[in-house]
Amino acid sequence: MKNNKSKNSFSLESIKxxxxxxRNLKELKETGVDIISSDKITQFLNxxxxQFRKDLSYFGGFGKRGVGYNVGRLIEEIENILGVNNKWDIAIVGVGKLGSALLGFEGFSRFNIKIAHVFDSDKTKIGRVKKNVRIEDIKDLKKVVxxxxxxxxxxxxxxxxxQPIAETLVSAGIRGILxxxxxxxxxxxxxxxxxxxxxxxxxSLIFFAKKR
Amino acid sequence: MKNNKSKNSFSLESIKxxxxxxRNLKELKETGVDIISSDKITQFLNxxxxQFRKDLSYFGGFGKRGVGYNVGRLIEEIENILGVNNKWDIAIVGVGKLGSALLGFEGFSRFNIKIAHVFDSDKTKIGRVKKNVRIEDIKDLKKVVxxxxxxxxxxxxxxxxxQPIAETLVSAGIRGILxxxxxxxxxxxxxxxxxxxxxxxxxSLIFFAKKR
Structure with missing residues (x-):
């Protein structure tokens, strides 16, 4: 009846x-901003x-109140926390329209995430190569993962x-499922x-549109 | 430099x-559960x-501590808050792989959301009909919306x-963008x-996978 979302849902949100x-700080840096006040940074980051102080405090708390933030250092610190320099191979299960869209999504490289394996049960898809990745038989899911x-x-x-595929993934050692x-x-x-x-x-967007 | 996410980001999350x-309460009701304790409901909902009390309290706070929740009534109350019985027509701009996947997504009907208009700039796509919706020319975006x-x-x-398309959407009266x-x-x-x-x-999933 439970997954562990409750246990670390706040932290998951915080990492997100x-x-x-x-992403936004890198944009800011490109415009030539080196130091930014805490007021301005939270306004810029929406x-x-x-919330901002809380998110950072989980990981040691850098930047001083009143002094402002060094944008370059903040980028480095967040990159270290997130481990963006480590490569991660992930798998996609299900190569329908959504799976295909995700396979073609270029934004993953930003975090050194590589789609290394894709699986489907459709015999007409298995063996085909999409975006340099060969679609594998879902029967081999556990073994390959x-x-x-x-x-x-x-x-x-x-x-x-x-649900049954999630169970196979877990039994194969998967520790995170999107x-x-x-x-x-x-x-x-x-x-x-x-x-x-x-x-x-x-x-949720509709809810707010209605209120206005 | 700012959108209004900061202003209502918590509430957006709360509505989500x-x-x-x-969704989960409906599943629960189908299994025959009518009354559930506050402990069990939060465990079930992860x-x-x-957080649960806070989310409900925004809208008046129903259910009594110690007494538990009537599942059917809770479903009704949430349906009222979300206005699920009102139909909403929305638009999709961009019918690439992701846009197509969204167009075919059947989960929207759960909230009475109907994809009424889709737009693209690709001349080979304009005029084609997908999932009963004719792809319209992005040049007509403002007018049609x-x-x-x-x-x-x-x-x-x-x-x-x-960004430019978002500006066109806003000038056409759009109040929420996914x-x-x-x-x-x-x-x-x-x-x-x-x-x-x-x-x-x-x-964020990788972050937690690494910690374990």
Whole structure:
């Protein structure tokens, strides 16, 4: 009945925000800004000052109140926290339209993330090469993931097979799942699940559009 | 330099969580559960008790501590808050792989969201019909959005055109943008932007996988 989202959901969000901060800070640096006040940085990053301090304080707290932040140093610190210089091979399970879109997504390289393996059950797809990656048979999922020591997978399968595939992934050693299937995955406590729910995203925007 | 994410980012997250609660509560109800204790419900929903109470308290606070929650009533209350019984027509701009995947996504109907208009600049795509929706010329974006009183759009264009298209959307009356382009959109304060950043999502999972 539970995955471990509750246990570290705040921290997952905090890490996600660090990723966004990093992207924006790099943009800022390119415009020639070296030092920025704490007021301006939180305005620029679209985050409350409390949230920003909290996110950084988890990792030691750098930058001094009143003095401002050195943009270059902040970028370095966040890069160290996120370990952006380490390469990560991940797998995609399900190469439908969404899986294909993710396979072609160029933004992953920003964090040194490489889609190393893709799997599908469709015999007409297996063996085909997309974006330099050969689509493998889902029957080999456990073997290949284990052999290559893959720890992170994207699940972009139809909802009805998502749970059994998640279980296969976990048994193969996967420790993080980015789930696009609109189901609540049940996984052990030592596995993180991050759900991308487009309908909920849209609904929240609609909610605010209505209020205005 | 700013969009209004900071102003209501917590509330946006809170509304998103209500959407997830709703989905899970419906699953729970189908298994025959009518009353659930506050301990069990937060465990089931993968949320901390504090977060859950906070999310509900924004909207009046229903359910009594110690007594537990009536699942059916909770579903109704959340449905009322989210306004799931109102139909919403939205637009998609950019019908590449991701846009096509979104167009085919069946989960939107859960919230009565209908993709009413799709736009692209590719002459070979314009006029084609996908999932019963005719792809329209991006040149007509402003006119069509205005005429049909569309308030919410999904942006799934290449990054380099995302900002100018966002500006056109805003000038046409759009009040919420679900942004898949890996750029920080600058929009007026009365427009909400929700960013889906796959790379950040994955990076946060990797972070936790490394810690274990």
């Amino acid at each position: 925000r660090l990723g966004l901060y990093l 985050v409350s000052p409390e 284990k052999l290559n020591n893959i720890k992170i997978a994207i699940l972009s399968t139809p909802p009805d097979v998502a 789930n696009f299937a609109p189901v609540v995955l049940k996984v052990p406590d030592n596995v993180s699940v991050s759900n991308v729910d487009m309908a909920c995203e849209l609904k | 969580r209500l959407g997830l609660y709703l 949320v901390s008790p504090e 205005k005429l049909n009183n569309i308030k919410i759009a999904i942006l799934s264009t290449p990054p380099d055109v995302a 942004n898949f382009a890996p750029v920080v959109l600058k929009v007026p304060d009365n427009v909400s932007v929700s960013n889906v950043d796959m790379a950040c999502e994955l990076k």
